[in-house]
Amino acid sequence: MISIDIVLLWLDLVGVFFFAVSGSLLAARKQFDIVGSVLLASIVSLGGGAIRDVVINAGPPVAFTNPVYLIPPLLAALLVYFLFSSVQRFTSLLTLFDAGGLALFCITGTLKALTSGMNPVAAILLGVTTAVGGGLLRDITANEIPTLFDARDIYALPAFVGAGLTTLLWHLGLFSGLTACLVAGIVFAFRVTAWRRSWYVPLAVRGWQRGGTGAGAISGARD
Amino acid sequence: MISIDIVLLWLDLVGVFFFAVSGSLLAARKQFDIVGSVLLASIVSLGGGAIRDVVINAGPPVAFTNPVYLIPPLLAALLVYFLFSSVQRFTSLLTLFDAGGLALFCITGTLKALTSGMNPVAAILLGVTTAVGGGLLRDITANEIPTLFDARDIYALPAFVGAGLTTLLWHLGLFSGLTACLVAGIVFAFRVTAWRRSWYVPLAVRGWQRGGTGAGAISGARD
Amino acid sequence: MISIDIVLLWLDLVGVFFFAVSGSLLAARKQFDIVGSVLLASIVSLGGGAIRDVVINAGPPVAFTNPVYLIPPLLAALLVYFLFSSVQRFTSLLTLFDAGGLALFCITGTLKALTSGMNPVAAILLGVTTAVGGGLLRDITANEIPTLFDARDIYALPAFVGAGLTTLLWHLGLFSGLTACLVAGIVFAFRVTAWRRSWYVPLAVRGWQRGGTGAGAISGARD
Numbered sequence: 001m002i003s004i005d006i007v008l009l010w011l012d013l014v015g016v017f018f019f020a021v022s023g024s025l026l027a028a029r030k031q032f033d034i035v036g037s038v039l040l041a042s043i044v045s046l047g048g049g050a051i052r053d054v055v056i057n058a059g060p061p062v063a064f065t066n067p068v069y070l071i072p073p074l075l076a077a078l079l080v081y082f083l084f085s086s087v088q089r090f091t092s093l094l095t096l097f098d099a100g101g102l103a104l105f106c107i108t109g110t111l112k113a114l115t116s117g118m119n120p121v122a123a124i125l126l127g128v129t130t131a132v133g134g135g136l137l138r139d140i141t142a143n144e145i146p147t148l149f150d151a152r153d154i155y156a157l158p159a160f161v162g163a164g165l166t167t168l169l170w171h172l173g174l175f176s177g178l179t180a181c182l183v184a185g186i187v188f189a190f191r192v193t194a195w196r197r198s199w200y201v202p203l204a205v206r207g208w209q210r211g212g213t214g215a216g217a218i219s220g221a222r223d
Numbered sequence: 224m225i226s227i228d229i230v231l232l233w234l235d236l237v238g239v240f241f242f243a244v245s246g247s248l249l250a251a252r253k254q255f256d257i258v259g260s261v262l263l264a265s266i267v268s269l270g271g272g273a274i275r276d277v278v279i280n281a282g283p284p285v286a287f288t289n290p291v292y293l294i295p296p297l298l299a300a301l302l303v304y305f306l307f308s309s310v311q312r313f314t315s316l317l318t319l320f321d322a323g324g325l326a327l328f329c330i331t332g333t334l335k336a337l338t339s340g341m342n343p344v345a346a347i348l349l350g351v352t353t354a355v356g357g358g359l360l361r362d363i364t365a366n367e368i369p370t371l372f373d374a375r376d377i378y379a380l381p382a383f384v385g386a387g388l389t390t391l392l393w394h395l396g397l398f399s400g401l402t403a404c405l406v407a408g409i410v411f412a413f414r415v416t417a418w419r420r421s422w423y424v425p426l427a428v429r430g431w432q433r434g435g436t437g438a439g440a441i442s443g444a445r446d
Numbered sequence: 447m448i449s450i451d452i453v454l455l456w457l458d459l460v461g462v463f464f465f466a467v468s469g470s471l472l473a474a475r476k477q478f479d480i481v482g483s484v485l486l487a488s489i490v491s492l493g494g495g496a497i498r499d500v501v502i503n504a505g506p507p508v509a510f511t512n513p514v515y516l517i518p519p520l521l522a523a524l525l526v527y528f529l530f531s532s533v534q535r536f537t538s539l540l541t542l543f544d545a546g547g548l549a550l551f552c553i554t555g556t557l558k559a560l561t562s563g564m565n566p567v568a569a570i571l572l573g574v575t576t577a578v579g580g581g582l583l584r585d586i587t588a589n590e591i592p593t594l595f596d597a598r599d600i601y602a603l604p605a606f607v608g609a610g611l612t613t614l615l616w617h618l619g620l621f622s623g624l625t626a627c628l629v630a631g632i633v634f635a636f637r638v639t640a641w642r643r644s645w646y647v648p649l650a651v652r653g654w655q656r657g658g659t660g661a662g663a664i665s666g667a668r669d
Binding site: 055056119126140149150151201204205 | 247250251253254255256257258259260262263273277280282283284286287288290293300303304305307363364365366
Binding site for chain 3: 277278279280341342344345348349359363366367368369371372373374377379380423424425426427428429
């Protein structure tokens with residue numbers, strides 16, 4: 001039987017890779033060079049986990065101590081360099097890879113918090129922080145308004161759902177590689193469907209109209 | 224007699240609430256949705272304290288471990304959602320709530336540093352960092368030039384005054400709930416008066432003129 | 447004979463001063479006031495080291511505990527205030543001081559990691575993070591696109607070279623005040639030459655053209 005640790009490491013590495021690709025794609029769209037592509041891929045893919053490790057006081061973040069975590073960002077930058085010269089739909093791809101990272105990181109972040117002895121509420125919060133932290137760093141670093149705050153989009157809710165389900169499964173003793181993949185699938189489907197169907201939640205003030213950014217962006221599906 | 228710990232917890236929670244309202248107001252002004260409002264309220268109100276706790280190595284920040292700290296941001300987002308649909312003067316309100324948070328956090332941040340055994344200079348610096356850190360995170364996240372650096376405004380000096388007075392009172396053995404409220408009042412009055420009267424300090428280079436943003440913004444009072 | 451600790455402290459303080467001047471110069475260019483100048487100088491000069499100390503779990507960052515680290519930012523803000531009123535070429539000066547900070551911080555950051563027992567790869571990564579972290583914070587705080595990601599420039603590679611050489615010298619037992627200055631000279635020369643000659647590396651996607659920002663910025667030398 002496969003141990004939880006191995007499952008966690010693999011989910012984490014795949015999540016790191018997904019986020020790294022989203023970072024390299026943003027670097028490409030912003031006309032950064034190949035070194036900037038590696039750096040932005042590293043910041044987005046390793047930043048969320050670094051915040052998590054610093055918060056739970058787990059010693060130096062794995063990103064610094066375990067060199068295997070450097071492979072995904074390098075791989076992502078190379079992949080984007082060689083394969084995406086003819087790609088037009090950067091935004092769609094960026095959103096899909098970002099959703100993959102989000103789905104996996106809300107699980108691994110929550111689990112790390114639970115196994116280090118935090119209470120359920122704290123574990124959910126830390127899972128969400130891990131999941132949205134890397135993307136937030138990516139958007140702040142590249143001087144963009146963070147996706148996290150895009151009112152035409154749902155980004156944090158899927159991470160809350162994933163962190164909540166992970167905590168529930170853990171306390172019921174049902175967490176395994178299989179149920180982890182199931183939760184990741186739910187989070188990914190929620191995030192991507194919300195994006196394609198342009199689901200949205202009410203604005204920060206009751207009765208305010210959405211505007212400025214175009215009605216089509218709200219009612220219609222996006223590519 | 225009320226213990227220092229209880230006074231500190233309440234001052235901290237009220238400060239968290241003030242900063243949270245400023246976050247939700249900025250979210251409203253930037254047309255974020257209700258989830259973004261809760262998140263920005265959380266970042267501004269809990270971010271400064273989280274930086275402080277990570278710096279003094281106090282274990283996981285209270286924001287993650289004590290669920291009571293989640294109530295102010297949720298309350299702030301709800302309040303802004305239901306009460307501010309007809310409000311025009313977001314900027315004034317935002318500044319007032321932000322000043323309230325600043326006044327309380329420079330006290331609680333300094334005290335936490337003093338009680339964890341740091342020297343007076345370090346305690347003042349950490350108090351100021353706690354007080355201005357949340358607002359800085361808020362403005363960076365929302366992709367604005369931080370209020371902290373607005374040359375038409377005085378923002379960091381009141382926090383230094385508050386942290387300095389707190390350190391002085393502590394070392395004289397005069398710190399209590401009463402003197403804490405007094406210091407908070409001084410910091411709040413200094414910050415708000417500087418803002419309404421448009422007090423300012425010299426620019427970063429001697430002999431340079433203020434310009435571009437309008438002379439009226441410097442000499443006249445603002446609403 | 448001078449101990450490594452003394453060499454390190456001095457290299458660190460000089461690096462802090464260089465970065466602080468770059469912060470005050472950016473504050474001047476962005477029309478911040480004198481308080482904002484001190485704060486931005488502090489953020490850029492002490493931020494990279496604070497990130498390093500938090501990551502290696504070295505207790506509160508020296509910036510908070512050792513008051514001597516407050517002298518360089520104060521000195522830098524005063525210097526810029528009194529001396530630069532007639533200076534036109536802010537960008538050139540900013541780049542030179544920034545390069546000086548980069549050259550010294552990639553050495554001191556790497557050494558701190560090595561002496562706290564990290565492996566060579568982790569030490570190089572932490573050295574680079576220390577060197578580029580302060581400047582990244584400076585540019586994010588001032589709401590600019592980070593120099594680190596400017597595709598017309600080479601910024602991270604010199605830091606990698608410096609961190610790599612430092613690690614090599616350390617493991618060969620050849621690290622001393624003399625070789626440290628040699629490495630700093632190489633990093634500084636690499637960074638400044640790359641900037642003056644407008645060296646660049648390929649963009650993030652193969653076959654893409656540099657454009658928009660002007661061909662002259664790429665092929666010609668800058669002042």
